[in-house]
Amino acid sequence: MSDSKDNRGRLRRLWDWFWRPTAVLSVGFTLIVGFLAGILFWGGFHWSLEATNTEEFCVSCHTMETNLGEYRETVHYNNHSGVRAICSDCHVPKEWSHKVKAKIMAVKDVYHEMLGSIDTAEKYEERRLHMAATTWKKMKQSDSRECRNCHNFDYMDFTIQETRAADAHQKAIDTGMTCIDCHQGIAHNLPSGYLEEYEKVVKSLGEEPAPEPKQSSIFGVSALRAYIAGNPDAAPER
Amino acid sequence: MLELLGTIGGNILSLPGILGLALGMMTRNFALAGALGGLVGVLETLLFAKFNFGNIEMLELTVAILVGIAAGTLGCAIRIKGTTV
Numbered sequence: 124m125s126d127s128k129d130n131r132g133r134l135r136r137l138w139d140w141f142w143r144p145t146a147v148l149s150v151g152f153t154l155i156v157g158f159l160a161g162i163l164f165w166g167g168f169h170w171s172l173e174a175t176n177t178e179e180f181c182v183s184c185h186t187m188e189t190n191l192g193e194y195r196e197t198v199h200y201n202n203h204s205g206v207r208a209i210c211s212d213c214h215v216p217k218e219w220s221h222k223v224k225a226k227i228m229a230v231k232d233v234y235h236e237m238l239g240s241i242d243t244a245e246k247y248e249e250r251r252l253h254m255a256a257t258t259w260k261k262m263k264q265s266d267s268r269e270c271r272n273c274h275n276f277d278y279m280d281f282t283i284q285e286t287r288a289a290d291a292h293q294k295a296i297d298t299g300m301t302c303i304d305c306h307q308g309i310a311h312n313l314p315s316g317y318l319e320e321y322e323k324v325v326k327s328l329g330e331e332p333a334p335e336p337k338q339s340s341i342f343g344v345s346a347l348r349a350y351i352a353g354n355p356d357a358a359p360e361r
Numbered sequence: 362m363l364e365l366l367g368t369i370g371g372n373i374l375s376l377p378g379i380l381g382l383a384l385g386m387m388t389r390n391f392a393l394a395g396a397l398g399g400l401v402g403v404l405e406t407l408l409f410a411k412f413n414f415g416n417i418e419m420l421e422l423t424v425a426i427l428v429g430i431a432a433g434t435l436g437c438a439i440r441i442k443g444t445t446v
Contacts, residue, residue, distance in 0.1 A: 142442055142443060218409060219371075219374075219375055220371040220375040220405070220409060221371065221409075222371075223367070223370055223371040223374050223375065224364075224367035224368055224370065224371035225367070227363075227366055227367040227370040227371070228364065228366075228367040230363075231363055
């Protein structure tokens with residue numbers, strides 16, 4: 124009787140309805156509606172994911188003000204060519220599964236925003252080295268994958284680079300270095316003790332620190348790092 | 362922990378999760394469904410590593426295979442539950 128059916132819980136009735144064979148819909152109708160619903164769902168999902176890649180979204184949190192200000196002073200924000208790399212260009216992978224992984228891991232940023240872990244300048248500076256080291260580790264592990272979305276040794280014309288840059292890039296190719304080995308602090312200020320911390324990061328990955336230059340390389344690693352960090356007096360030793 | 366969760370989420374929304382589920386729905390054999398899903402996990406990891414075994418991380422490969430097997434098995438269960446013939 125219908126009375127016995129009514130005694131079922133609401134969830135159970137919903138479950139039974141969900142798995143009940145349809146008697147009024149054709150296969151074609153079900154397929155077309157399912158296909159369209161799939162497009163709508165996937166399009167909406169992808170659109171939402173891309174919306175979280177915009178600079179406005181990234182810096183909408185109070186805690187991002189410090190690194191936004193630092194980034195705005197760099198060549199990745201303003202330059203002669205008019206090409207701008209926004210937050211997601213450097214911090215979010217392009218490949219789908221890596222991107223989803225990065226988005227899930229970014230939940231911790233929301234958590235720390237709510238906790239107020241870095242909501243004052245003092246707290247920010249206290250955590251700066253740790254945050255930088257986390258990003259360096261990701262970049263070292265991925266062979267600076269996000270840098271290489273725009274920069275590629277194969278596309279570089281060393282003849283129109285500064286001599287020092289061309290030599291440094293040739294050395295990087297010769298010794299298998301990756302972008303972040305030299306370009307720490309390219310978009311945000313570097314904390315003190317960053318070189319020691321970077322060596323710890325490299326060792327934690329079971330890798331050797333930046334290898335010694337081969338014969339074709341003429342500059343020392345420490346001098347190159349100092350030069351890139353903006354110390355023009357640190358003329359690379361030959 | 363967060364890295365593990367991210368890897369699992371990435372695989373669920375990628376080939377092992379979606380294609381694994383679809384392939385699992387093509388059979389009523391749980392073992393075959395799981396095997397198909399696991400195979401998709403291996404192939405996806407290889408694809409993203411540009412078919413270079415040196416680029417493959419053990420954690421990513423393991424998670425991709427496990428997610429593929431789970432998705433394939435779920436697809437098979439959906440097939441059994443959702444079809445009458």
